[in-house]
Amino acid sequence: xxxxxxxxxxxxxxxxxxxxxxxxxxxxxxxxxxxxxxxxxxxxxxxxxxxxxxxxxxxxxxxxxxxxxxxxxxxxxxxxxxxxxxxxxxxxxxxxxxxxxxxxxxxxxxxx
Numbered sequence: 001x002x003x004x005x006x007x008x009x010x011x012x013x014x015x016x017x018x019x020x021x022x023x024x025x026x027x028x029x030x031x032x033x034x035x036x037x038x039x040x041x042x043x044x045x046x047x048x049x050x051x052x053x054x055x056x057x058x059x060x061x062x063x064x065x066x067x068x069x070x071x072x073x074x075x076x077x078x079x080x081x082x083x084x085x086x087x088x089x090x091x092x093x094x095x096x097x098x099x100x101x102x103x104x105x106x107x108x109x110x111x112x
Contacts, residue, residue, distance in 0.1 A: 001082060001107075010084050010105045082107045 003017050041047075085101035 001109075004107055005082075005084065008107065010107065079109055081109055 002015070002019075006015050006017055083103045084105040084107070086104050
């Protein structure tokens with residue numbers, strides 16, 4: 001699948017065909033949440049200096065991992081497509097999005 005993304009020009013990094021890839025999923029993004037909160041506060045108060053402050057909140061996710069270590073999220077499902085999404089959600093940019101990461105490219109898996 002990664003080779004299909006690379007051969008169709010959907011990978012922006014230095015990956016070559018056959019190189020290994022990592023699966024990434026953001027479970028909690030405290031940095032982005034902090035950016036949203038400081039942006040809103042800066043807009044409300046007119047204090048643009050606040051936009052430079054967005055501390056991340058660190059936490060241990062071990063409790064979540066232990067609680068769901070045997071949980072199967074998906075079983076015996078067939079995927080129709082893989083979406084490549086932009087890392088910043090719509091509402092982080094302009095405040096009126098739905099909170100989802102916007103899809104910038106799709107790869108159909110119907111031929112597999």
